[in-house]
Amino acid sequence: MKFIIFAGTPGSGKTSIIKYIIQELKDDFKLFFAKFDCLQTSDDERIAEEYKIPTVKKLAGDLCPDHYTALEIPKIIKENQDKDIIILETAGLCLRCSPYVKEGLGINVLDITSGDPSRYGPILTEADVVAISKGDLISQAEREIFRTKVLKANSEAKIIEVNGFTGEGAIDIVEFIKEASDIKDEKLTLKHSMPSAVCGYCYGNKIIDEKETQKRYLAGKELKNLVPNLNCGKCGFKSCNEFIRAVLDGKAKKERCPFIKKNHK
Amino acid sequence: MSKKIEKITILPGINKFGEKENFEKININKGEVVAIVGHTGAGKTQLLYDLERLAQKDTKSKREILVNDKTPDKELRFNPKRKLIASLAQSMNFFTDMPVGDFLQLHLEARGKKSRQGLIEEVIKEANRITGEAISPEMNLLNLSGGQSRALMISDVANISISPIILIDEIENAGIKKEEAIKILVEEGKIILIVTHDPSLALSADKRIIIRDGGIVKILNTSLKEKGIAHYLNWIGNYGLDIREKIRKGEEIKNIEIYCEPVKSKNNF
Numbered sequence: 001m002k003f004i005i006f007a008g009t010p011g012s013g014k015t016s017i018i019k020y021i022i023q024e025l026k027d028d029f030k031l032f033f034a035k036f037d038c039l040q041t042s043d044d045e046r047i048a049e050e051y052k053i054p055t056v057k058k059l060a061g062d063l064c065p066d067h068y069t070a071l072e073i074p075k076i077i078k079e080n081q082d083k084d085i086i087i088l089e090t091a092g093l094c095l096r097c098s099p100y101v102k103e104g105l106g107i108n109v110l111d112i113t114s115g116d117p118s119r120y121g122p123i124l125t126e127a128d129v130v131a132i133s134k135g136d137l138i139s140q141a142e143r144e145i146f147r148t149k150v151l152k153a154n155s156e157a158k159i160i161e162v163n164g165f166t167g168e169g170a171i172d173i174v175e176f177i178k179e180a181s182d183i184k185d186e187k188l189t190l191k192h193s194m195p196s197a198v199c200g201y202c203y204g205n206k207i208i209d210e211k212e213t214q215k216r217y218l219a220g221k222e223l224k225n226l227v228p229n230l231n232c233g234k235c236g237f238k239s240c241n242e243f244i245r246a247v248l249d250g251k252a253k254k255e256r257c258p259f260i261k262k263n264h265k
Numbered sequence: 266m267s268k269k270i271e272k273i274t275i276l277p278g279i280n281k282f283g284e285k286e287n288f289e290k291i292n293i294n295k296g297e298v299v300a301i302v303g304h305t306g307a308g309k310t311q312l313l314y315d316l317e318r319l320a321q322k323d324t325k326s327k328r329e330i331l332v333n334d335k336t337p338d339k340e341l342r343f344n345p346k347r348k349l350i351a352s353l354a355q356s357m358n359f360f361t362d363m364p365v366g367d368f369l370q371l372h373l374e375a376r377g378k379k380s381r382q383g384l385i386e387e388v389i390k391e392a393n394r395i396t397g398e399a400i401s402p403e404m405n406l407l408n409l410s411g412g413q414s415r416a417l418m419i420s421d422v423a424n425i426s427i428s429p430i431i432l433i434d435e436i437e438n439a440g441i442k443k444e445e446a447i448k449i450l451v452e453e454g455k456i457i458l459i460v461t462h463d464p465s466l467a468l469s470a471d472k473r474i475i476i477r478d479g480g481i482v483k484i485l486n487t488s489l490k491e492k493g494i495a496h497y498l499n500w501i502g503n504y505g506l507d508i509r510e511k512i513r514k515g516e517e518i519k520n521i522e523i524y525c526e527p528v529k530s531k532n533n534f
Contacts, residue, residue: 113360139359139414140351141372141421148375168314171323172342 001083003183007090007098007123008109013133014089015043016164017109017173022051022087024174029084034058034076036069037091054080065091067194067201069099073208077183085177096195098123101188101208105180107131107173109162110150112138117149122192124150129176130157133164187212193245204245220244228259270349270429271295271333273316273456278328280480281308286328291474291484295429298447298457300467303476309460312476313432316458317350318342326479351428355435359406359414365389366402372425384424392420395446397510412440419446423453433459436466442506444469444499465498 008014018033025031033055035044044055056076060068069090080086090099100106100122108127110117112134117124124130130150135143147159158176162169188208194201200213203220207213227240235256237243246252255261272294277286293299301309308326315328319337322329330337332349341349361368369385385402393399396416400409409417415436422431431450436443436459443466450457461467468491475483487495508518 136354137356137358137360139357139418139421140353140426141368141418142359142361144351144426145361145372145375166310166314168317172318 001077001081001183002085002177002180003077003088003101003104003188004085004107004177004180005088005090005100005104006107006109007100007127008092008131008133009095009111009114010092012092012109012111012114013162013164014092014109015047017131017133017162017167017170018087018089019047019050020164020167020170021174021177022047022053023167024171025085025177026051026053030082032056032076032080032083032086034072034086034088036060036065036072036089038065038093043089060091064094064195066094066097066099067199070190070194070201070208071199071213073099073101073188074210077188092123094195095119095121095123097121098126098192100126100128100191101183102191103181103183103186103188105129105177106191107176108157109133112143112146117146117153120153124157125154126191127154127157129160129173130154131160131162131169131173133162135161136163202241203248216248219248223247223254226254226260226263227257232259234258269295270456273430274331274334275312275316275481276329276331277481278315278320278322278324278326280478282478284480286480286482288481288484291481293456293458295456296451296454297472298451298459298470300470300473301458301460301476302462302467302473307476308479309476310434311479312474312481313352313434313458313460316430317352317432319349349428350430350432351422351426352432352434353415353418353422353436354433357414357418359409359417361406363406364402365400365404365406365409365417368406369402369421369425372421376425376427388420388424389417391424391449392416394449395419395441397440397442397506410440415441416446420449423450423455429454430456431458433457433461435460435462440506440509442503444496444503465495465502468492468495469499 006014006018022031031053033044033047033053035041035055036058038060041057044057048055058072076086106127107129108124109131110124112132150157150159160169160172190206193204193206200217203216205213205216223244227243229240231239235243237246243252243257247254272292275291277288279285301312303309311326315324315326316330319330319342320328366385369388389400389402396412398410398413400413400417447457459466459470467473468487470487472484472486474481511518
């Protein structure tokens with residue numbers, strides 16, 4: 001089974017290009033499409049109706065959509081063991097993170113009119129394929145400048161120019177999907193850690209697994225009760241949560257926090 | 266691109282009914298201008314797409330594109346630093362908030378090209394040959410008019426982009442001197458393909474490819490007579506631009522001044 005993740009800011013053209021890709025793949029492969037969003041979407045229903053493939057809608061609500069995606073991935077995989085390719089479209093909001101997994105293929109749909117690509121974080125820098133959209137709206141010079149900047153941010157990326165209206169570039173992405181390696185039974189790992197919030201992933205867990213997340217969460221919670229939660233910065237980290245992650249990753253000793261040191265002498 | 270592009274070749278594919286296109290091959294040489302004509306929806310843009318991605322029977326049309334008589338290296342298609350093809354389309358705009366001079370400098374740097382003394386001034390000078398409204402290096406890109414933007418894009422593609430093949434989608438109605446624009450691109454030894462509905466552009470190309478129902482149905486070499494007609498149509502277009510400038514300056518237009526220079530040489534596009 002191949003596991004493909006599309007990420008990109010809202011309006012970048014993810015869904016349009018995915019439709020062309022599904023059209024190309026649906027006769028030869030058993031597909032499943034999962035659409036993640038924050039509050040509402042009907043993309044999943046439209047794709048199910050148009051291409052007659054099974055889909056699911058996943059709404060993150062009050063959760064960080066990328067955390068939510070990572071929490072839901074194991075369920076999606078478990079329920080779709082009979083499929084050849086799972087295509088997952090993220091809500092695509094955060095420049096800080098990306099839910100790409102090492103074992104799958106990560107595709108960033110990047111709107112060329114959205115400004116300097118150096119502003120983007122892992123959503124661009126960790127992508128295997130960068131699909132540049134809306135190139136037909138912008139001058140050749142700016143396209144060339146943009147490509148150079150994308151390569152500066154992610155020198156390993158395969159760059160494809162795509163057009164959501166005409167489907168240009170979709171067949172190139174299809175090639176990359178066909179060449180992508182299959183995921184095995186092992187646990188998937190995130191390419192990049194999530195930002196801090198309130199679960200095991202918030203404390204830096206990267207293994208997508210309930211038990212691992214819980215273990216990390218409990219260990220994090222224990223430290224959370226010991227630190228002052230004032231983000232005083234005396235430990236050298238910007239926030240207590242960052243410090244907790246570093247301790248759990250084994251990169252810092254908990255005694256580096258003067259508060260813990262004082263109280264636990 | 267270390268290797269020079271001397272020639273590209275289009276090998277036949279199929280039309281939208283699945284029938285094989287009726288030609289052996291179409292060769293396009295360096296410095297040649299080819300017009301692609303046909304009704305809206307006939308498949309002109311598909312041909313540009315095939316060329317852009319150097320199709321290897323892997324697109325809808327099943328056409329095959331050769332470069333210098335050989336199957337192009339797959340690398341050419343995906344390595345953006347080696348991209349062979351630059352494109353210009355009617356819908357394109359500048360989005361960068363920056364003075365013209367600084368922007369051209371940035372493009373030069375992105376291309377990894379060494380700037381030579383006076384190159385940027387030259388690019389602007391050539392752009393000013395195409396547009397009636399002069400561009401200066403201090404102007405902000407976002408404030409350029411449609412004609413100025415188009416002129417600058419053309420001059421930039423001719424002088425700074427290294428891509429040897431230029432695909433142009435509908436250059437008409439842009440308020441620029443089209444004949445001059447194509448001349449600048451030809452002078453730089455580029456291969457030029459223009460999708461157009463404009464009779465003066467279509468007739469001033471070296472050859473034209475006629476497309477119907479998704480397939481290439483005819484290839485015509487432009488006759489000398491047609492080139493003459495194109496020249497005349499162009500003159501009318503440029504005359505319109507001159508009058509436009511005069512109107513904008515507040516002048517009154519009292520006479521129509523009919524005077525058309527004859528075609529000078531065979532190289533006079």
